[in-house]
Amino acid sequence: MTSPPLDAARVAARVDPVTGSGYRIGFDIGGTKTLGIVLGPTGEIVARARIATLSGAEGLLDTIHEAARSLASASGLDVSNVDAIGIGIPGLVSARSGVIEHAVNLRIAKPVALARLVRERLGYAGDVRVENDVNVAARGIVEELGLHDRVVSLISVGTGLAAGLVVRGELWRGAAGIAGEIGHVPIDPHGPMCGCGQRGCIEQYASGSALARMWPVAAGQQPASSMFDAADAGNATAVAVRTKFSSALATAIQMIALSVDPDLIVLGGGVASVGEPLRLAAANALRERSRHSAFLRALRLEERLIVASKGSTTAAVGAATLGP
Ligand SMILES: [Zn+2]
Incomplete structure (x- = not known):
């Protein structure tokens, strides 16, 4: 089921500098597919985008960028207005620094400062978190149940x-x-x-x-x-x-x-x-x-x-x- 596009101007006008817009973006990066979602203020999924995952560090950034673009057009939201972006990835991740140490399935063998690179690529000034796939799944279960x-x-x-x-x-x-x-x-x-x-x-x-x-x-x-x-x-x-x-x-x-x-x-x-x-x-x-x-x-x-x-x-x- 797809949700109707949001009124972008209305959402932008509603963004409170203290409490934020209430919208968040989550990416579940898999070895072959990536799922991106926009989560609304009451925890509902207002948009989703499923695309192929490209391998390597540059491919991963392209994938996230492309998924973010799809989410923006499906939801009517400007990515810069979301409160937070989170990324779940199969690999060894330093959650504190947002760095992927390695991710064999994505053909990433050297450390990649993913949180910083995503901020730069999306022109996003807010909070970007990176976690391993098992941790985000555990977090998701707690949220859903x-x-x-x-x-x-x-x-x-x-x-x-x-x-x-x-x-x-x-x-x-x-x-x-x-x-x-x-x-x-x-x-x-x-x-x-x-x-x-x-x-x-x-x-x-x-x-x-x-x-x-x-x-x-x-x-x-x-x-x-x-x-x-x-x-x-x-x-x-x-x-x-x-x-x-x-x-x-x-x-x-x-x-x-x-x-x-x-x-x-x-x-x-x-x-x-x-x-x-x-x-x-x-x-x-x-x-x-x-x-x-x-x-x-x-x-x-x-x-x-x-x-x-x-x-x-x-x-x-x-x-x-x-x-x-
Ligand atoms: Zn072992």
């Missing part, structure tokens, strides 16, 4: 595995920005080599790429849905893969639960597009462990688990709300 007074963790099961933490509306990044990078906790010293240089990391078992390795499928098929279907049908190999995957995921959930104790643990990322089978697999693995542990049973972790909805705007909404 209205969980600002809660402790929420998103465990993103995508190419790798990482958690985003939002504590009473604020992203918890830690001292060096690595809070939640639990995918690189080794759980098997004899396991497969991980890109991080260690062996048997959690994400070598509980991630989309681990599933693709353990359950190879034909091109165009999704390893996760194929594996869950085959396991449900009783295929012994699929059941073994599901057990390995679920056990590593349950360990990730326990790590987050026992260190942060969130009200809600949301399973998200690419693998979560299978929906309920993912939650069931994790809940069953936790329940199995609980059979022998009164301690674990008392925590009722499986009752705090949900699967992220397939809503494609969550990360962009999270990005739009990063700023003050």
Whole structure:
């Protein structure tokens, strides 16, 4: 559904130098597609633009510029009148400085001062924030579900595995920005080599790429849905893969639960597009462990688990709300 264009002159006239216009822009940069949205004063999406992501630092700036132009024409807003711009990106990001250290999927290998460059390219004097994709998705879930007074963790099961933490509306990044990078906790010293240089990391078992390795499928098929279907049908190999995957995921959930104790643990990322089978697999693995542990049973972790909805705007909404 597209919203009617805003009356640009009316919005400009309404921009209060102290309270601002109430409009924000969020970009969810993916490896192949970029989604931009304009969020209105009451949190409604008033415009959206979906375009192909160009690679490299210059390509990324062109992509953001193009998406901003589309948003301006779809909404009637002048970009310079928005209160804040937020960008979610898959890669290693310094949120404090707005610098991308590297983003393999976007073919960015050297640091890029994205916040500053976006300000220059868009001629925008306001606040530009940059965050990694898992953190903006976690922020977006809090926004969409209205969980600002809660402790929420998103465990993103995508190419790798990482958690985003939002504590009473604020992203918890830690001292060096690595809070939640639990995918690189080794759980098997004899396991497969991980890109991080260690062996048997959690994400070598509980991630989309681990599933693709353990359950190879034909091109165009999704390893996760194929594996869950085959396991449900009783295929012994699929059941073994599901057990390995679920056990590593349950360990990730326990790590987050026992260190942060969130009200809600949301399973998200690419693998979560299978929906309920993912939650069931994790809940069953936790329940199995609980059979022998009164301690674990008392925590009722499986009752705090949900699967992220397939809503494609969550990360962009999270990005739009990063700023003050
Ligand atoms: Zn690792």
